[in-house]
Amino acid sequence: MLASLMLLAVMSIRAQEENGFRSINVKTDFTENGFSWFNKAELLAAGNSEKHNAMTIGWGGIGTLWGRTALTVYVAEKRYTKQFLDKSQYFTVMAFGPDANRIMRYMGTQSGRDGDKATALGLHTAFTENGTPYYTEAVLVIECKTMYAAPFDPQYFKSEVPQNQYRNFPAGVHTMYIGEVVNAWTR
Numbered sequence: 001m002l003a004s005l006m007l008l009a010v011m012s013i014r015a016q017e018e019n020g021f022r023s024i025n026v027k028t029d030f031t032e033n034g035f036s037w038f039n040k041a042e043l044l045a046a047g048n049s050e051k052h053n054a055m056t057i058g059w060g061g062i063g064t065l066w067g068r069t070a071l072t073v074y075v076a077e078k079r080y081t082k083q084f085l086d087k088s089q090y091f092t093v094m095a096f097g098p099d100a101n102r103i104m105r106y107m108g109t110q111s112g113r114d115g116d117k118a119t120a121l122g123l124h125t126a127f128t129e130n131g132t133p134y135y136t137e138a139v140l141v142i143e144c145k146t147m148y149a150a151p152f153d154p155q156y157f158k159s160e161v162p163q164n165q166y167r168n169f170p171a172g173v174h175t176m177y178i179g180e181v182v183n184a185w186t187r
């Protein structure tokens with residue numbers, strides 16, 4: 001059993017390496033400014049090898065929670081990606097290189113309900129050892145295991161900022177997904 005698990009882990013590391021990635025430790029090797037990293041938009045993906053989807057995110061947080069390295073994303077009720085996040089234990093957050101604007105624009109304005117966005121963009125899907133989807137064109141892949149997920153409850157809004165956000169927001173309230181960072185790869 002242990003031997004098969006070790007073999008699976010080695011195979012997975014090789015699979016990532018074959019795709020041109022090397023494993024990193026986000027605590028020491030991630031050098032972006034966490035206060036602005038999400039503002040330039042990143043890609044969020046979830047699902048499994050049978051069905052998966054991705055969308056652009058502009059909101060998120062990185063830090064520490066419950067003694068774990070954590071990454072939080074916020075996904076509105078109507079996003080097609082949400083059902084994949086709710087069904088899977090893992091998700092990935094990805095950054096892209098020079099093609100990022102084109103990818104983020106399309107992934108953030110089209111819905112996977114209407115067709116495979118990755119195929120339309122010419123992106124190639126691969127899967128981590130946990131079966132989490134990512135795109136081989138990414139320059140950074142952070143894989144997270146969801147520790148906590150809950151929609152915002154308006155009764156706990158403490159300022160006009162969230163109240164104003166949802167006053168006229170047909171996509172619905174956001175669900176917060178707090179993930180433990182379990183793997184990260186870069187080129």
Ligand SMILES: Cc1cc2nc3c(=O)[nH]c(=O)nc-3n(C[C@H](O)[C@H](O)[C@H](O)COP(=O)(O)O)c2cc1C
Nearest residue numbers: 055056057058059075076079080081108110111112
């Ligand atoms: C720059 C940008 C940032 C976005 N950030 C978020 C976000 O943080 N959370 C969210 O729920 N939607 C966000 N969106 C909207 C979704 O990406 C968009 O509705 C997308 O089409 C959903 O795709 P899906 O239906 O395939 O899941 C953002 C869109 C853009 C263009």
